[in-house]
Amino acid sequence: MYGYTMKKSELQTRLRKIEGQVRGLQRMVDEDQYCIDILTQLNSVTAALKAVGVGLLDDHVRHCVRESLEQHQGDEKIEELVSAVARFVK
Amino acid sequence: MYGYTMKKSELQTRLRKIEGQVRGLQRMVDEDQYCIDILTQLNSVTAALKAVGVGLLDDHVRHCVRESLEQHQGDEKIEELVSAVARFVK
Amino acid sequence: MYGYTMKKSELQTRLRKIEGQVRGLQRMVDEDQYCIDILTQLNSVTAALKAVGVGLLDDHVRHCVRESLEQHQGDEKIEELVSAVARFVK
């Protein structure tokens, strides 16, 4: 339904896959594979992590921020959210 | 009060400064200045643009998203917000 | 021939276009356009700046770094290059 929403089980599946990719990087370094190939693999791990980050953010806005705002008590939540995004985009 | 909030006048001031910095980059290229120095300047323009982006996002959440959520009609706004953040962090 | 190489004139053309896009952002803010649309435009300015950065880097490696290395005097240039990339990817 919503493109970025991930259930807890999907977050876990993705994080386990990322863990496997990081072990793959160790193997590539160990086997002295070509730097550029390792870097390409590393870029896809970073992209996978960012996708998990967006999923977490989605979940956060959809639950915590929404709840606070619906109760007209959202100022702190908004501040916290924007500051998390600010660190995320750096 | 909130660290990322920018009034319209502040957004404009920052964008005018960024415009000046981009003209500065043109001058540096024109004068054949050292690549690494131009790149350093270019990085600070990118960082300044991202800061404006965070300011816009802050404003958006604080007004549009909040209003929709307070009226319990926020699903579409949340989807749109998360998808904007997803493009922003890439 | 090489995908990232930009002549000085192309760098200038791109930077002038970026300057125009930054003025476009000012207009959008001035006309109170929708935040998400401004953010989308801002993202494309950032991407355009990064492309210029890659063009500068390409030029730098192709000339300064190459020349130093061909004269077996490249240690400092390499250090400087990697440190510029490190700031660039942040």
Place this chain on the structure above:
Amino acid sequence: MYGYTMKKSELQTRLRKIEGQVRGLQRMVDEDQYCIDILTQLNSVTAALKAVGVGLLDDHVRHCVRESLEQHQGDEKIEELVSAVARFVK
């Protein structure tokens, strides 16, 4: 001596630490920890990965690219390097 140079053993140590951090993320998700805290942790994993990427790049320039250039056969290597950096900065 050079700030970004990492020996194979250091790359491995860092990648093992990153693997542990990814497992830490799984635990945080599993324990339903606060989204913003998980996101903060995820940001530091991404930063750690980028640092490894810069280390790999440093190694690559310092060896492969240098060797090719010293033999006046570096065009392809430069193209490959710049294209790797272009994907990296995205």
